[in-house]
Amino acid sequence: MIGKIPKPGKSFGGCIQYNVLKKEAAILYADGVRIDKIAHTIDDFNMQRKMNPGLGQAVGHIALSWSPSDSDKLNDEKMVSIAKEYLQKMKIQDTQVLMVRHKDKEHPHVHIVYNRVDNEGKSIPDNFQHLKNVKISKELTLKYGMHIGQGKEKVNRQQLKGIDKLKYELHDTIKSVSQKVSSMAELKQELxxxxxxxxxxxxxxxxxxxxxxFSKGKYKFKGSEIDRSLSYGKLSKQIEQQQKQVIEQRLSLGQQLREVINKQPGKEQSNHLSFNPFGHLPVITPEPDKPYRRKKKKGQDQDQDQSRGINY
Incomplete structure (x- = not known):
């Protein structure tokens, strides 16, 4: 199971009409709102919203999706039960809730519309909501023995359409290019x-x-919206690690070359080989010059000795 949290909405009317009027949509559960008419449902949400007029974005919307492999394990009652447990763990309580099941996709999924103004007129916090969503979705998936997805690499691209298809295209391209660059500036140029x-x-x-x-054509998405691995923090960290590995590999290669050269025979000879880092050939290091001594002429020593009073 995965939870998807769209951007907060400002209009209950638009959100409810989208979910309820969709083809083959079915209302599975409602709490605190009438469902005999769409107009009544919208009015009830808006009436409670007026208890806290300072909260600009009062519309809460979450979509819970399961793998097609879990279809046999799920019926309407089971989906509602799991969705209620999900809301409780997310601290979304004591407020108006509407759950609508859609059947426009192969995988089972239910949309949850809730009022961020609770029954007492207090605001329901939405900070760290995305992080909590990931943790709780995984927790409930394991608890109920549901299928765990294998990542975007396993998704059938041919069945994707529209925005979903574009997001996966961006994901694949960015992931591929990011593994071949050494800086964010280079990534930008290559993309x-x-x-x-x-x-x-x-x-x-x-x-x-x-x-x-990232943007392509008229569409623009946050990196984390495409995939959590494409957030600025994770992407820049990945590229920094790649750059570090390249540097370490170069240093390791240099150390290996020095060790090979130091083990060459004849290193202790007077004319030995030394490593030239700027070329491919070794250079010859000559011995230091011996002190220069002037050669004396024949008979010079005898004349000098006589001058000092030395007789032979």
Whole structure:
């Protein structure tokens, strides 16, 4: 099971109409709202929203999806039961909730619409929601023995359409190119050659990078929206590690060359080989010159000795 949390919405009307009016959509559960008419459902959500008018984005929306392999294990009641447990662990409680099942995809999935203004007029926090979602989704998947996905590499690309297809194309290209570069600047240049733009998000008023996004055509996505491994933090860390490995490999190769040269025979000879880092050939290191002595002329020593009073 995986949970997908879209960007917070501002309109209950648009969110509810999208979920309820979809072909073959079925309302599985409702708490605190009427479901006889869509207009009544929207009015009920908006009425409670007015209890906290300062909360601009009061619309909560989460989609829970299971693998097609889990279809035989799931019925409407089971999906509702797991969704309720999910909301409880996410600390989304004591508020209006609507659960709608869609059948437009091969995999089972249910959409949850909830009011971020609870029954007492207090705001339901959404900080760290994405991190909690990943943890709780995995926890419930293991608890109920559901299928665990094998990553994007196992997804059948041929069945993808529209935005999903584009996201996977971006994922595959960025992952491939990022493994061959040594800096973020080089990554940006190489992606541009393939028609993919890369933009950084900076901390307000500074040059400190804190986010990254990718674009192709009229579409633009955050790196983490494409895949968690493509967030700025994880992507820059990956490239730094690759650069470090290259440097370590070069240093290791240099050390091996020095060891080979030091083991060459004749190293102790007067004319020995030394390693020249700027060429392919060894250079000859000559012996130091001996002190120069002037050669004396024949009979010079005898004349000098006589001058000192020495007789033979």
């Amino acid at each position: 541009l050659k393939q028609g993919i733009g890369m933009q950084f998000k900076y901390k307000s008023g500074t040059l400190e990078k804190q986010g990254i996004s």
